[in-house]
Amino acid sequence: MNSIRIAIQGGPASFHDAAARQLHHDHLIETVPCTTFRSLSTALAGGAVDAAVMAIENTLAGSLLPNYSLLQEHHLHVTAEAWLPIDQNLMALPGQKLEDIRTVLSHPVALAQCSNFFLQHPHLQAQEAHDTADSAKAIQEQQLKGVAAIAGAAAAALYNLEVLEANVADSTNNFTRFLLLQREKTEIPATADKAILLFRKPLHTSTLTLLLSLLQKHQVEVKLLQTLPSTDARGFLVMELEAADLLQLQEAIAQVKPLVEKMQVLGPLQKAALPTTANTRQHKAILPTA
Ligand SMILES: O=C(O)C(=O)C[C@]1(C(=O)O)C=C[C@@H](O)C=C1
CATH class of the missing domain: 3.40.190.10 (Periplasmic binding protein-like II)
Structure with a gap:
C-alpha cells in the first residue's frame, strides 16, 4: 500500500507530526517536514504532497490568524480537525x-x-x-x-x-487544534456540522448584525469571529460556525452568502471536541517510524 505524503510544520516528533498520525490513524503516512506554514501551504497547493496538517488554535496562545490567510490565499480545503494535548x-x-x-x-x-x-x-x-x-x-x-x-x-x-x-507551559490545560488540509474538494461527510467562512469585511456594520441574526435564527453557533491580518484597510473576516447537523449548517450558509463579498467556505467538516481532562501526563506522542 502506498503511503500518503503529509506536509507538516516541523520535523519528526514535533506536535504536527503527532497530529498528522492522529488525523490519519487508519493510513500509512509519510510526514514531509516544512520549516514554515507558508512553505507547507505551497507544498500542498503545488502538488508536492497529498495533504497537509496545520495548527490553527492553541488554548494558551490563541488563534494562529495568519494561517487562515494562507488557507484563503492557496485555496486549500479543510476536511478534518483534531485537538491534541500539548506537553511542553x-x-x-x-x-x-x-x-x-x-x-x-x-x-x-x-x-x-x-x-x-x-x-x-x-x-x-x-x-x-x-x-x-x-x-x-x-x-x-x-x-x-x-x-x-x-x-x-x-x-x-x-x-x-x-x-x-x-x-x-502556563497550564496543563494546553491543547492545540490542527486542521487536515487537501488540495481538492473531497466528499462532505454526513456527520459534518462545522464550517469555516472567510469573507470581505462588510462596508456597513448593520450587514454583520443581520448576518449574525440569520445564523441565530438557524440555531447555528458562531464559535469564532476575527479580523484577519491584512494590508487592505477593509480586509477579511474569519468565522467558525457549528450546527446540530449538516442540513442546518448548509441552509444557514446559503442564507448568509449573498450578504457578503468573496465568501470562501472551508469544510463542512466534523467538529472535534476539546478534551475535557487536563494534560497532566507525559505526552504519549505516537513516535514517528522514520
Ligand atoms: O513546533 C512544533 O512542534 C509544532 O508542531 C508547532 C506548534 C504550532 O505551530 O503551534 C504546534 C503545536 C504547539 O502548540 C506548538 C507549536
Missing part, C-alpha cells in the same frame, strides 16, 4: 543542569505557552526556532551546551535529551 518540557544534553542553561530554543507558539516559566527564570533567554522537535535535534547534533529546547517528551526520547523540567 525543558530538555538539554544529559548532565546539564537548569543553572547551566542560558538559551532556550523553541517554536514561537510553544514559547508563548510558557511565558510564566520565563518570568520565573529570568536567566533564561528565549530564542525562536522553526520547530520544537528540530530545536531538540540541533542540541543533540551540535552538542550544544548551555542551550535547552522546549518540546514534547517524544522529541526528548528521539534525540536522547534529558528533561530538566516537565510541564513548563
Whole structure:
C-alpha cells in the first residue's frame, strides 16, 4: 500500500507530526517536514504532497490568524480537525543542569505557552526556532551546551535529551487544534456540522448584525469571529460556525452568502471536541517510524 505524503510544520516528533498520525490513524503516512506554514501551504497547493496538517488554535496562545490567510490565499480545503494535548518540557544534553542553561530554543507558539516559566527564570533567554522537535535535534547534533529546547517528551526520547523540567507551559490545560488540509474538494461527510467562512469585511456594520441574526435564527453557533491580518484597510473576516447537523449548517450558509463579498467556505467538516481532562501526563506522542 502506498503511503500518503503529509506536509507538516516541523520535523519528526514535533506536535504536527503527532497530529498528522492522529488525523490519519487508519493510513500509512509519510510526514514531509516544512520549516514554515507558508512553505507547507505551497507544498500542498503545488502538488508536492497529498495533504497537509496545520495548527490553527492553541488554548494558551490563541488563534494562529495568519494561517487562515494562507488557507484563503492557496485555496486549500479543510476536511478534518483534531485537538491534541500539548506537553511542553525543558530538555538539554544529559548532565546539564537548569543553572547551566542560558538559551532556550523553541517554536514561537510553544514559547508563548510558557511565558510564566520565563518570568520565573529570568536567566533564561528565549530564542525562536522553526520547530520544537528540530530545536531538540540541533542540541543533540551540535552538542550544544548551555542551550535547552522546549518540546514534547517524544522529541526528548528521539534525540536522547534529558528533561530538566516537565510541564513548563502556563497550564496543563494546553491543547492545540490542527486542521487536515487537501488540495481538492473531497466528499462532505454526513456527520459534518462545522464550517469555516472567510469573507470581505462588510462596508456597513448593520450587514454583520443581520448576518449574525440569520445564523441565530438557524440555531447555528458562531464559535469564532476575527479580523484577519491584512494590508487592505477593509480586509477579511474569519468565522467558525457549528450546527446540530449538516442540513442546518448548509441552509444557514446559503442564507448568509449573498450578504457578503468573496465568501470562501472551508469544510463542512466534523467538529472535534476539546478534551475535557487536563494534560497532566507525559505526552504519549505516537513516535514517528522514520
Ligand atoms: O513546533 C512544533 O512542534 C509544532 O508542531 C508547532 C506548534 C504550532 O505551530 O503551534 C504546534 C503545536 C504547539 O502548540 C506548538 C507549536
